[in-house]
Amino acid sequence: MAAVPVDHADVIVVGLGPGGEDAAGRLAEAGLDVVGVDDRLVGGECPYYGCIPSKIMVRSAGLLAEGRRIPGHAGTAMVHPDWRPVARTVRSATADWDDKAAVDRLTGRGARFVRGTGRLTGRDVVSVTDADGEETEIRARQAIVLATGTRPAVPPIPGLARTPYWTNRDAVAAEVAPRSLVVLGGGAIGLELGQAFARFGTAVTVVEGAPRLLAREEPEAHELLLRSLTEDGLGVHTGTQAESVEYGDHGFTLRCARGDRFTAERLLVATGRRVDLARLGVGAIGLDQDAPVLPVDERLRVMPPDNGRPGIWALGDITGKGAFTHMSMYQAGIVVRGILGEGGPPAAYHAVPRVTFTDPEVGAVGLTEEQARERGVPVATGYTDLADSSRGYVHQVGNAGFVKVVADTRSGVLVGATAAGPYGGEILGALSVAVHARVPLAVLREQIWAYPTFHRAIGEALADLAA
Incomplete structure (x- = not known):
């Protein structure tokens, strides 16, 4: 040897x-x-199969949605989706996966x-x-x-392993938008890709085993996305456990524990990572x-x-x-x-930001209300609808959204917050700073928020916290 x-x-x-x-x-x-x-x-995953190509898909789908909002607001328009330029842009951005x-x-x-x-x-x-x-x-x-x-986590559903199911890697490399798609999983990846395909004409059904979408985020985010995705034509089924998968000449058949049966040309497995x-x-x-x-x-x-x-x-x-x-x-x-050997501060995870790039976006930082309570934090919450802060603009951008803040009443600082709506990920910036730096609520309440911006809703949520 x-x-x-x-x-x-x-x-x-x-x-x-x-x-x-x-x-x-x-x-x-x-x-x-x-x-x-x-x-x-x-x-890694981000530039080739995750963040970059998926956001190209999301942004392209957003352009279609914007065009469809023109009638009644700015004139007339006829929108005809075409997946080919999306596929070309993804291939260019990933250097053809090289x-x-x-x-x-x-x-x-x-x-x-x-x-x-x-x-x-x-x-x-x-x-x-x-x-x-x-x-x-x-x-x-x-x-x-x-x-x-x-790597993508593939659940041990009988029959699944023998089928040509998609993961996010296959979805972003698609040369054509499928006629129909079942998305197994109601987390960020499944919802972003599912909504994007739906806006290009794919009949999309989302199947999630948990009681709500984005199960680790605030329940208000589920309610907002459920309305938005349904308006985009997606079928959304939560609390639905997949029981078996079959594949044949007519595509995929997903059978669920409570008797539901969903069929589609493609099946996207988006049930997490392992x-x-x-x-x-x-x-x-x-x-x-x-x-x-x-x-x-x-x-x-x-x-x-x-x-x-x-x-x-x-x-x-x-x-x-x-x-x-x-x-x-x-x-x-x-x-x-x-x-x-340079020292410096140790890792701190109390203000980890995260954004789901659906439309509307869901940006969150730190703990949700439920997570804070599970940790024994004495909690107070504040909530406001974005529409209440930006009435003159919000009707032009589709679904509105909300800002929710979670405060520790002992320390008088925010331990978490969610900004869901148009530009939710950008609104999140101010909230991330507040949670990361543990800015006292008294200081935040003195902040002047520009009108009629969406981030002005942060001030309204803080006012609700004090009420």
Whole structure:
């Protein structure tokens, strides 16, 4: 048996999504010998299958919706959807799913790149298997960073695995909009893609097992989206458990526990994401490979440096702190400072922002009312409709929305907030600052809010909080 080639590096970064790539580049620029390892596209899910292509779809669908609102407001218009320019734009933005530019960007910062599947085989060793099955062993002198992200979670529904179902990856690569689509899952991915396809003429049905859409957000967001999606022609079924899937000449048939039966040309599975720690080989360093996430401390350390052995850090989805590009980038900064010995503040997760890019958008930060109460926080809430703050404009943009704030009555600060409506993700900025900086409610109430902006609703919600 031929000996396995052995390489050495100061730092090995396994997984080159946004956070892993950034960490590898910054450490290389600091003068360390860094090897980045990934078997998928450098840059990760976001630029190729997530944030970027899906927002192209969402924005294109929004243009159609805007055109359809012209009659009665600004003249006349006839809108004819055409998926082909959307597909072309997605293909261009992803460089036809080619990561050469990203690889060049990484190596241009001084890091080395190895294409293959990285697996821990020891405290300081990563074994990399390439597409031909050839293995290389890389030994770390200073640190290993684990940033392998997540993959679509496919539920064990009888019959599903034998069908050509879609995940988000297939949906964003679609050359044509399907005639009909069943979306399994009422979270952000399923709703964004489902609404986009519906606006291009696809008959879309959303099936969600939980009692409401966006189950982790405020219930008012579910109510708002239910109205909006229904007006866009989507069929929405919550509290509906999928029981089996069949596929044949006439497409997919989804059968549900309470007797519902849905058929469509395509089936999009959007039931969340999963971590694969067994594939990463964490058992080799004494960790539970069946755990849902990797345990990390406030410095993102899985294991600190010990007796001359390298430290192991983790960042991104596998830490369980939020499957967002902005989270992985935030954590990358903490990991880089830790490896370079620069100190700085530890990770803080009390003000994590998140946006669902449906129409209307749902932006949220921190805790929902329910989450705060579950943690024993004494809660007061304030709520206002956007229409009450921007009457002269809101009727021109479709469904309105709301702002809801959640305050800790002990400390007198906001612990969470939701801005749902037109530009909800942009309105969220002010609320994120308030939650992150723990701005006293007394100070927030002194704020002057420009009229007739949508963000003025924040002041109305704070006034309702005081009522």
